[in-house]
Amino acid sequence: xxxxxxxxxxxxxxxxxxxxxxxxxxxxxxxxxxxxxxxxxxxxxxxxxxxxxxxxxxxxxxxxxxxxxxxxxxxxxxxxxxxxxxxxxxxxxxxxxxxxxxxxxxxxxxxxxxxxxxxxxxxxxxxxxxxxxxxxxxxxxxxxxxxxxxxxxxxxxxxxxxxxxxxxxxxxxxxxxxxxxxxxxxxxxxxxxxxxxxxxxxxxxxxxxxxxxxxxxxxxxxxxxxxxxxxxxxxxxxxxxxxxxxxxxxxxxxxxxxxxxxxxxxxxxxxxxxxxxxxxxxxxxxxxxxxxxxxxxxxxxxxxxxxxxxxxxxxxxxxxxxxxxxxxxxxxxxxxxxxxxxxxxxxxxxxxxxxxx
Amino acid sequence: xxxxxxxxxxxxxxxxxxxxxxxxxxxxxxxxxxxxxxxxxxxxxxxxxxxxxxxxxxxxxxxxxxxxxxxxxxxxxxxxxxxxxxxxxxxxxxxxxxxxxxxxxxxxxxxxxxxxxxxxxxxxxxxxxxxxxxxxxxxxxxxxxxxxxxxxxxxxxxxxxxxxxxxxxxxxxxxxxxxxxxxxxxxxxxxxxxxxxxxxxxxxxxxxxxxxxxxxxxxxxxxxxxxxxxxxxxxxxxxxxxxxxxxxxxxxxxxxxxxx
Numbered sequence: 223x224x225x226x227x228x229x230x231x232x233x234x235x236x237x238x239x240x241x242x243x244x245x246x247x248x249x250x251x252x253x254x255x256x257x258x259x260x261x262x263x264x265x266x267x268x269x270x271x272x273x274x275x276x277x278x279x280x281x282x283x284x285x286x287x288x289x290x291x292x293x294x295x296x297x298x299x300x301x302x303x304x305x306x307x308x309x310x311x312x313x314x315x316x317x318x319x320x321x322x323x324x325x326x327x328x329x330x331x332x333x334x335x336x337x338x339x340x341x342x343x344x345x346x347x348x349x350x351x352x353x354x355x356x357x358x359x360x361x362x363x364x365x366x367x368x369x370x371x372x373x374x375x376x377x378x379x380x381x382x383x384x385x386x387x388x389x390x391x392x393x394x395x396x397x398x399x400x401x402x403x404x405x406x407x408x409x410x411x412x413x414x415x416x417x418x419x420x421x422x423x424x425x426x427x428x429x430x431x432x433x434x435x436x437x438x439x440x441x442x443x444x445x446x447x448x449x450x451x452x453x454x455x456x457x458x459x460x461x462x463x464x465x466x467x468x469x470x471x472x473x474x475x476x477x478x479x480x481x482x483x484x485x486x487x488x489x490x491x492x493x494x495x496x497x498x499x500x501x502x503x504x505x506x507x508x509x510x511x512x513x514x515x516x517x518x519x520x521x522x523x524x525x526x527x528x529x530x531x532x533x534x535x536x537x538x539x540x541x542x543x544x545x546x547x548x549x550x551x552x553x554x555x556x557x558x559x560x561x562x563x564x565x566x567x568x569x570x571x572x573x574x575x576x577x578x579x
Numbered sequence: 580x581x582x583x584x585x586x587x588x589x590x591x592x593x594x595x596x597x598x599x600x601x602x603x604x605x606x607x608x609x610x611x612x613x614x615x616x617x618x619x620x621x622x623x624x625x626x627x628x629x630x631x632x633x634x635x636x637x638x639x640x641x642x643x644x645x646x647x648x649x650x651x652x653x654x655x656x657x658x659x660x661x662x663x664x665x666x667x668x669x670x671x672x673x674x675x676x677x678x679x680x681x682x683x684x685x686x687x688x689x690x691x692x693x694x695x696x697x698x699x700x701x702x703x704x705x706x707x708x709x710x711x712x713x714x715x716x717x718x719x720x721x722x723x724x725x726x727x728x729x730x731x732x733x734x735x736x737x738x739x740x741x742x743x744x745x746x747x748x749x750x751x752x753x754x755x756x757x758x759x760x761x762x763x764x765x766x767x768x769x770x771x772x773x774x775x776x777x778x779x780x781x782x783x784x785x786x787x788x789x790x791x792x793x794x795x796x797x798x799x800x801x802x803x804x805x806x807x808x809x810x811x812x813x814x815x816x817x818x819x820x821x822x823x824x825x826x827x828x829x830x831x832x833x834x835x836x837x838x839x
Contacts, residue, residue, distance in 0.1 A: 274738055294741040301742040307735040311757045320753075321743035372743060 225250035225285060225408055226271075226376060232279035233266055240266050242432040243280070248410070248425075253402055255411045255419040258429035259455070264412045267429075268378050271410065273297050284375065295324070300369030300407075304381040306361045308353040314340070314364050315349045321372035339371040342401060359390045366398070370405060377402070379411040383418060395421055416456045420444065428452050450499050450574050460507070460543050462500040463576050466492050472568075473516070476500055480540045485516050487568035499576035504546040506570040509534060509556065510563050517565035522556050538564060604816065607809035614806065624806040631807055637795035638811060641775055644791065648713040649721075649771035653763050655714070656721040660729050661755070675726070679719040686716060690783030697784075709784040713774040720773055721766035728762035764826055772819070 224247035233241040241263045248254050256264035269275045271282060273294035281288050289297060300321075309317050318339050322332045340346055343363035353361055362382065369377060383391045383398075399422055402409050413419050419426050420440045427437045428451075436448045447453035450461055462484060468475035474492055477483050486500055510517070520538030527549075534545040534556065543564065547553075556562055606614045610621035628634060663674050681689065693712050697704060736758075740750040778793035785794060792815075796808055 272738070272742055274741075293746075294738070295744050295746050297742075298744070299742060301739065303735040303739060305733055305735055307733060307739040309736060309739070309754055320740070320745070324744035324749065368739075368743065378742075 224248055227283040227286075228267075228271075228280070229283070230280035231267070231270060231277055231282065233263075233270060233275070234278050240432050241270070241277075244432075244434055245280075246427060246434065246437065248408060250408055251406045252424040253399070253409045253411065253422060255413055255423040255426045256429060257413055257416060257419040257426050257455070259414060261431075262429040263432040264414075264429050265380060268380055268410060268412050271376070272299055272301050272378055298372065298374050299376045299378055300372060300374035301378040302362075302365045302369050302380065302382040304385060306353070306365040306382075306385075308361055308364055308368070310353055313350050313352055314345060314356075317353070317364055318368045318371050321368060325372065335371055339367040342370070343367040343397075358386050359394060362386065362394060363397075366401070370401070370407070374407065377407045377409040379409065381412055381414070384413070384415065391418075398422065420456070426456075428455060430455075446572065447501070447574070450501065450576065453501050453572070453574065458504050458544055458546075460502050460504065462502075462539060462541075464498070464500075466494055466496045466498060469494060478539055482539045484518055484539055486571055487516060488571065488573050489568070490573050492573060497576045499574045501572040501574050502566055502570060504533070504544040505531075505548075506566050507543070507545045508565050509536075509545050509547060510565065511554065511556075511560070513563045514565045517563040520562055520564055522558050522560045522562060524558065525556065536562060536564065600816070603809055604813045606806055607813040609806065612805060614809075624810040627805070628807045628810045633790075634792075634795055634799075634807060634811060637790045637792045638815075640789060641792040644710065644713060644781075645771045645775035647710060648717050648774035649767040651710075651714050652718050652721040652770035653725075653767040655718060656725045656766055657759070657763060660722065660726045661751075663726075664729070664734075678722050681715050682719045686777065686779040689716060690780045693780075694783045704784055704786045706786055706789075709781065709786070712780045712784050713777060716777065716780060717770035717773040720769040724766035724769060725759065725762045728759050732758055768822065768826055 226246075226248040228244060228246040231241055231244040231246075232239065240261075244263070244267060246254075256267055258264050266275070270277050273289075273292065277290065281290055283289065309320065312320070315336055318336045319332050322335055327335070340349060343366055345360060345363055345367070348356065348360065353364065356364070362385075365382070379398075383394050386394060395418060411419075411422060423440055425437060426440055426443050428435045428443060430451055436443060436452050438446075443452060444456055447456065447459075450459075453459040453461075462476060462478060464476045464478040466474055467477040467483060469492065472487050472489060473485055474488055475483055475485050476498065484500075492498065513519070518538050520536040520543060522534060523537050523542065524535040526533040526535075530549060532547050532549055534547065536543045536545060545564065605618065607624055608620050608622070609615075610619040610623060659674065659678065663671055666674075690712065693708060694704070697708055702708070732755075737750055737754060740754045745753065776793055778797060781791045781794055782797075785791065790798075792811070796812075799805070799808055
């Protein structure tokens, strides 16, 4: 049985549905990211879990027990806010001790636990500082220590790294993941940053307009997105949208909207007339000056050199196609205006539903 | 040239604002009964004041009334603004505009309407109604000061407290109160001052036989003004300046602690 189980969770604000029948299971000790654009309901989900707001339908269960009506302060969930929300009138020590004081621990035990927590987040020597005397990264760590020291059953992180600059953010990502593994705490992380979600999570739930679009491991989500939204939200992807025109064996002909046609191979059973989006990741496309079986012809529009890779923009089938290629040092180079042929392994093309838009 | 002009302008403004007060304070130490010159230093009006029980009683009444008004206003304003954050945006807007509405109502109309209310209820003028009147006119000031501070407060700080296991009461006295106490102090003092020097409302509602300082000063102008009034005004000015300085110091240091 899952440790945390959300069933048919629904939330409305002034009649507008912001969470629409969400269901989600989380294993004990795992790290789940809620990923999506702003307004997708990810923060609302987190706030319902924390208990700051009441849901309009559905249940939240922890270990099989419904917690909907348990007030925030009895839930024992740790939360790290986007603004850190440290108590400005208290020192680092006092901030971290606050949660333990509520648990009626002895002064001696509190002191020990606080010292341990401060050591864990590498802030020894900062005990007597006030929050405003510290940098963003340090405040972030105080917030994390404050949330972890109460040994919560669940750790909730609300865009907790987005206020930091890029370099610090990557450092904190690694630290956060190490601490989370060490403590073994079940964690839910809200973010709009796909890279962050891919690096940190055991599982990712991609959300859009109050619904969960897909749940899976980072690899599953990236390699086999279930919709064009997920494919474009995580990483980059090329979409060839059109209707299935012909079928012979496992080779299909796709008629694109501007009457271009292209052939591709798929093991899926597709019907004539279906609207589909043939989806290929840029790094899965091979680029060559020779025509190959089922390749498509194109012209190089632009080349960007990014150190380890080169990114090609290629005009093909009446649209711009993105191709990413590792720079191994001895492969063929292409210049602007060159005619090229693009091909890919059939297992690397995804045939996703397309709503005709 | 421009600089000289701006200094001159500032000086004129200051003279305009403070010269009358300076004259009032100086005359408290002048021997003449009719505020006449030449100036001759004397403490005789302070001495006379110490024996003038009527004036001292009026002052004590004013302090007493203003202090109760201040405390009531702070409690009401804090509770109102805390509760108001939890309501919908419509109710919020309604409460915010209703509570500051008395600012736009002339005190004379407010006093008259409360007096008519007393008549309608068949009651005599009494202390409770006087207090209610003072609270109504002072409350908006306390509300404005306290709600400004609360709006600056990050709601997630409170939520953090709840998530760490603190209930509403603990969260109030350990987190919210320390953060808004400077504003509560300032709001309370503001309400105190508004009530302390209010003449119009007191004039309408004061129970017969009692008096407040503003009323006493007003009637003494009619029935023979002595520099004892200057003396008591000087004492009050010095006292309130001291209180303001202390509050400014408290607020300054606590604001420094709060602002990141």
